[in-house]
Amino acid sequence: MENQLNLYNTLSRKKELFEPINPPFAGMYVCGPTVYGDPHLGHARPAITFDLVFRYLLHLGYKVRYVRNITDVGHLVADLDEGDDKIAVKARLEQLEPMEIAQYYADRYFIFMDSLNVKRPSIEPRASGHMIEQIRMVGQILDAGYAYVENGSVYFDVEKYSKTFEYGKLSGRVLDDLMTNTRALEGQDEKHHPADFALWKKAQPEHIMRWPSPWSEGFPGWHLECSAMSTKYLGNYFDIHGGGMDLLFPHHESEIAQCQAAIGHESVKYWMHNNMVTIQGQKMGKSLGNFINLEEFFTGSHRLLDQAYSPMTIRFFILQAHYRSTLDFSNEALQAAEKGLKKMLAAYETLGRMIAVNPSPPTPLKDINPSPPTPLQGTNPSPPTPLQGTNPSPPTPLPGGEGRVALLRQECYSAMNDDFNSPMVIASLFEGVRIINSAADKKETLSPDELVVLKEIFDTFLFDILGLKDEKGNDQRETVDGLMQLILAIRQKSRETKDWGTSDQIRDTLQKLHITVKDGKEGSTWETL
RNA sequence: GGUUUCGUGGCCGAGUGGUUAGGCAGCGGUCUGCAAAACCGUCCACAGCGGUUCGACUCCGCUCGAAACCUCCA
Structure with missing residues (x-):
């Protein structure tokens, strides 16, 4: 119902x-x-x-x-x-x-x-x-x-x-x-x-x-x-x-x-x-000089733009408003969206690490990686689940779906079912972010099953339905990951001997390469900009 | 002028007749070698004026303001 x-x-x-x-x-x-x-x-x-x-x-x-x-x-x-x-x-x-x-x-x-x-x-x-x-x-x-x-x-x-x-x-x-x-x-x-x-x-x-x-x-x-x-x-x-x-x-x-x-x-x-798009409260029009095409957004090459905004930032920003509301673009608003999306994706990575450390009983994971844009689609794209008559129900939930995590999923479905309310979906996902980060900080605990359900929620809603994706290149991901583990291990050693010169040099040099080192109680992790 | 959609806190944006939206920014803490990140707490609100109601930000009316359409454009 x-x-x-x-x-x-x-x-x-x-x-x-x-x-x-x-x-x-x-x-x-x-x-x-x-x-x-x-x-x-x-x-x-x-x-x-x-x-x-x-x-x-x-x-x-x-x-x-x-x-x-x-x-x-x-x-x-x-x-x-x-x-x-x-x-x-x-x-x-x-x-x-x-x-x-x-x-x-x-x-x-x-x-x-x-x-x-x-x-x-x-x-x-x-x-x-x-x-x-x-x-x-x-x-x-x-x-x-x-x-x-x-x-x-x-x-x-x-x-x-x-x-x-x-x-x-x-x-x-x-x-x-x-x-x-x-x-x-x-x-x-x-x-x-x-x-x-x-x-x-x-x-x-x-x-x-x-x-x-x-x-x-x-x-x-x-x-x-x-x-x-x-x-x-x-x-x-x-x-x-x-x-x-x-x-x-x-x-x-x-x-x-x-x-x-x-x-x-x-x-x-x-x-x-x-509904329509406005730019700083004004209609977008060639005559007003505030007409910004997508290439200019992606490269930042327009006098009204402080910086470039990635395609996913634009997408996330658009989805943060309900489709029947007017949407106002400004640098401030776009930068807020950029940070919010980054925080969301970082939490998803954290979640992946928690699952790796904390494997659950053999539950089939599906769609570990958000699928890239489908190159070509047939006339009748095959649906992810079997059909069930007039009102198909959502895919069968994975086990362990109880309490707050299951509630999150229900909130996401309710929001989508209420005239595609993507802003509400995003708000619920941010609640998931809070839970993930709290658990990573050992301030809350999540069972292995809950971790899996959380991942399923993000895979389904953030990636499959909202259509967002991580824009970081995946090409040499494993190599880079291995190198980073090595570098962080060396830095950890220097920190243990209080060799702050070396540890700061590593951190600062990585920062120049747009890699941020994040020190936590359980050791250090890293992320790219 | 007409039609339609709106007017929410520093910014962007949900929602509801009585109970926390959310993000970004700010403030105070926790953590940290320092920082960053993260977490916790917290400030700031419902354009204005009437009306309905026990009670309205939420319903109704008016005013003011914005956008789209009426003329090519999403």
């Missing part, structure tokens, strides 16, 4: 019990990037948010098909004197094929998302590769009578649609307001109603991205690709559709209308939206 997943459905504005349409399968579609520029913070948040959802659904045992599109056709440009395509504009500026631009930035997107340990979705379809599907959907909407052709372009008839259906139900818009508040835009006189939107646009002569269609040489409208590709890969009715809150209107609103018109019913059961 308590282990049932609840998620916030934007459509109902309530948390709802997650009941997949076809268990054990779960389908999720998320609006991906328009690949005409380098990935920035605004790309990281939805990617990580829905990566968390993806990972948790997998953990619960669902067979998840996660579809995230690549928009390589581009959207219309802001200054509408042109009505141009973003990718096309960039292509003209840089004297490149549009597809060359799209390929370059798609590759960049993948690289940066990989570094953030975002799992690759099951399918990443491209808009340009689904022209046939989009054209067919335009035809379906025309056949249903909810669109009209004007001068080679096709528009969705919002006014007619709203006589039968509720256009605006997702975003809370009222059509009358839209009518009065929509700006009269140049070149839009083909529309019968200001709220109508394009399904197909006839290309002007200067347009370089164009495809043939029954109506004109042109390109698909803004919202069509998501409707066409989501239903193609997930069926006419699927579980979750996600994206940023900024897409609520008009994008997702129009998707609902398109599917209703083309298919005869809505296609999405649960709508999920992540």
Whole structure:
């Protein structure tokens, strides 16, 4: 009962019990990037948010098909004197094929998302590769009578649609307001109603991205690709559709209308939206000069950044806030996240040493090392546990799960089941950190079984579900570890003879190599920065 | 102007009608050859004004402020 997943459905504005349409399968579609520029913070948040959802659904045992599109056709440009395509504009500026631009930035997107340990979705379809599907959907909407052709372009008839259906139900818009508040835009006189939107646009002569269609040489409208590709890969009715809150209107609103018109019913059961990112309380925008892309975060090469922040610091920071809250980036906040994550990972290492010293009876350990990002995933990634009907229960707990340690695990599940509350999970894990460190200090005792359960909790939640990982290189780990044991043994000897000169020289030299020696009651340990 | 989401301590951020969030920073201790790390304790709070209630930070209303969308963007 308590282990049932609840998620916030934007459509109902309530948390709802997650009941997949076809268990054990779960389908999720998320609006991906328009690949005409380098990935920035605004790309990281939805990617990580829905990566968390993806990972948790997998953990619960669902067979998840996660579809995230690549928009390589581009959207219309802001200054509408042109009505141009973003990718096309960039292509003209840089004297490149549009597809060359799209390929370059798609590759960049993948690289940066990989570094953030975002799992690759099951399918990443491209808009340009689904022209046939989009054209067919335009035809379906025309056949249903909810669109009209004007001068080679096709528009969705919002006014007619709203006589039968509720256009605006997702975003809370009222059509009358839209009518009065929509700006009269140049070149839009083909529309019968200001709220109508394009399904197909006839290309002007200067347009370089164009495809043939029954109506004109042109390109698909803004919202069509998501409707066409989501239903193609997930069926006419699927579980979750996600994206940023900024897409609520008009994008997702129009998707609902398109599917209703083309298919005869809505296609999405649960709508999920992540909130936005601000930088020092301000919106992030190119015009404000506070637009920081991910490469600049990772290298620290932006005037607003005091230092570089690693991908895992960014990820941890994003997960420390609930996905439906706005998130404010500042150096102070990022540095706090960096330290917190380091403390967490250090405790995990401590835990590993305690288990090595204190072996428990032969209990099978699973996933000793957090798995690196899976290179490629099939359409149906295999779940970690057997399926158990509509509401799979979490994996069978290891023995020894009693008292505070078992409580921790329960808290983690409760938090995740309450609309993916990752900040609560992290708070619980920090309680685990406290327990581990206290035990290491001999201020508390942990049974071998408890140690194993703690490790299982960290492996499951910190690494598998939150998707964090230790960024320290593992290449020559054993060699370095052996060398360090030797060095620390020599230093220990010099300390026993009160040869502080030697012992301090070792410590200080190691510090210069970014290795910190930590002296404790039971001897010394070390860690890298 | 409209729609939506918010306003929590020095900073970031959870949560709840009456009971400790958590992280970072600060302060006091323990430990230490010195330090670091770690542990323990501790200070600082719920934008403002009304209302409902035995009791509100939590519910309702208003005010002020912020962000997103309404126009390209996550």
